[in-house]
Amino acid sequence: MLDPRRLLVLRAVVRAGSMTAAAPELGYTPSAVSQQVAALERELATPLLVRHARGVVPTEAGALLIEHADAVAGRLERAADEVADLTALRAGRLRLASFASAGARLLPGAIGAFRRRHPAVRLSLELREPDECPDLLRDGDLDLAISFGYVPGPGHDTDGLTATWLLDDVVNVALPADHPAAEEAGPTPTDEIDVATLRDAAWIRDSGNVCREQLVEMCAAAGFTPNIAFDSDDFPMVSGLVESGVGVALVPDLAVHQMGRRVVLRRLRPRVVRRIEALTTPNPSPATAAMLDVLRSRRPA
Template sequence: MLDPRRLLTLRAVVRAGSMTAAAAELGYTPSAVSQQVAALERETATPLLVRHARGVLPTEAGALLVEHADVVANRLARAAEEVADLTALRAGRLRLASFASAGARLLPSAIGAFRRRHPAVRLSLELREPDECPDLLRDGDLDLAITFGYVPGPGLDTEGLTATFLSDDVVNVALPAGDPALEGTFTPTDEIDVSTLRDAAWIRDAGSLCREQLVDMCATAGFTPNIAFDSDDFPMVSGLVESGVGVALVPDLAVHQMGRRVVLRRLRPRVVRRIEALTLPHPTPATAAMLDVLRSRRAT
């Protein structure tokens, strides 16, 4: 394959009309320019320039190579412009993923702020369970994912990824009014010990992390949960709880989806979802810019 640097040197010589003029334009010595052209002639096994008293002219082969060198130069200039646009966020894309409650509560305002700052960047968002996201990031199918893990409790395999803490999302238990576990609690700040829920029927979240968390939490309290239904649709969960079907774990991010007749209480011991933004270790400019937006909103 021909050396593109030598092609560009030949192009400069033909455009300038002499080795000396091309050397001044390129910032090389005339000897270095002459050596580059000679090496290209050896590569192509044919003369590329005709020397005369006032400078040089291309041979037929030399003129042909200069035409291709023009294409190379134009593509390199275009590449430099496109990289500059990406770096300055005048172009590019950002592929986001999030679990449902964060997608509904955290990301809309962040995406709005990002679009106002960088309107030329193409954005996409898809809903994904947290445990799906690490492999999608590693495979290059996502740029940034909003995920969570439980503290204490199950988390994600984030090897090879960078996790940026966004917030803690406290988990509540949702109960129907009059549930036996509410006896002795009088205010919304009263906590319910997990052990008092051993006889409850549970409406379990369908996500794998949430399923594992429920089992671990109940096992620590000395019992196995009795699962009545599986659902990750919080309005449906609210309706089931209100109807007295069972109790459910509801994080703060989803509390707004609970009906007025659902009673919410903190758990003892406390259960927290730690919300993080996962990225590759060297994020794209658009990804880094979204992280800045997310961090700034976290600070407020």
């Protein structure tokens, strides 16, 4: 394969009219320029320049190579411009993923702020469960994912990734208004219900794997196995089921606004928190780094 650097040297010599004139532009000595051209001629086994007293002109073979050298130079200049555009966020793409409640509450404002600052960057967003995102990031199919793990409880896979904390989302228990635990708890949403008092409750369980594991671990720590009545990750449906009296459910603060007026919400004891983080690869693209800055600027103090 031809060395593109030698092609560009030949191009510079012909454009400048001589090896001596081309040397300063290339940052070489005239001797080094001559050696590069001679090496290219040996490689192709044909003269590429005709030397005369006033400089050089290309042979037919040299003129043909310069056409290709012009194309190479053009592509390199275009590549440099495109990289500069990416770095300055005048172009590029940003592929986002999030779980549903963060996608509804955290990302719309962040995406709006990002787009106002960097309108030329193409954005996409898809809903993904936390256990799906790490491999998609490692495989290069995503640039940034909003994910979570429970404290205490199952975390999310961050091996080989960078996790940026965004907020701690406190988990509540949602109960029918006439549930005995609701009647025994205090009157305000910040009052607590001991998990152990819910051992006889029917549970409406989130269908996501991490949430399923968390419920089992939380109940096991309180000494019982939860009685699962329904599975749903649709919070309005969960609200309707709770209001109808068929079960209780775990509802994080980010989803409380989707609960109906007749749903009683109380904190849990022991406290359960979803730690929400932005996951990226260790060397994020300029667009990814810019979105991280937006997310950090909008998180709670």
